[in-house]
Amino acid sequence: MMADNVYGAIYKKAARDLAQFREPDLSRFSDEDIDVAMSRAFTASGARPAWLAELRRHIEEFSDGNVTLDDADRERFPAHVKGLGVSYQRLRGESDSGESEQLLTIGQFERPFRFVRRAGRPSRSLHTAIERSLRDVIAETLRQARERDPG
Incomplete structure (x- = not known):
């Protein structure tokens, strides 16, 4: 595989x-x-x-x-x-x-x-965790938008 x-x-x-x-x-x-x-x-x-x-x-x-x-x-x-x-x-x-x-x-x-x-368990930083979560949400939203409207 x-x-x-x-x-x-x-x-x-x-x-x-x-x-x-x-x-x-x-x-x-x-x-x-x-x-x-x-x-x-x-x-x-x-x-x-x-x-x-x-x-x-x-x-x-x-x-x-x-x-x-x-x-x-x-x-x-x-x-x-x-x-x-x-x-x-x-x-x-x-x-x-x-x-x-x-x-x-x-x-x-x-x-x-x-x-x-x-x-x-302590995270590296709250800021980093929030930043990663927001980045993931934005990336997923953009990906879905591109799938709906490829042009």
Whole structure:
């Protein structure tokens, strides 16, 4: 499933970052390539099982077996990150920062791999969190507008 092309490069970059307990930074790829890559990895009901299995294999490989990705209970996630076709996942293992577990969502949206902050855990800054949320809302609104009126 992870073809040796730009889409495969996107998936492998995400796996490398996740193997280090980092939220994937896909900024070197175009939005269009990311959208196509994720549409190939997902159906309306969620992640394609073969794609998810290969992503998991790459995470384990890139972490030398120290980090695993597995399904997480949807109920552990706050309401604001839940949606249709979202894959609810959990990273487990050892990282340089000492992390042992990180919840994340994967889906066909802006920033397709998103870490979920646990309640009571301080964020880097409230300003950064608000800025990211607003950026995501604006990007999604613009994307939907372009789909409705391509001209």
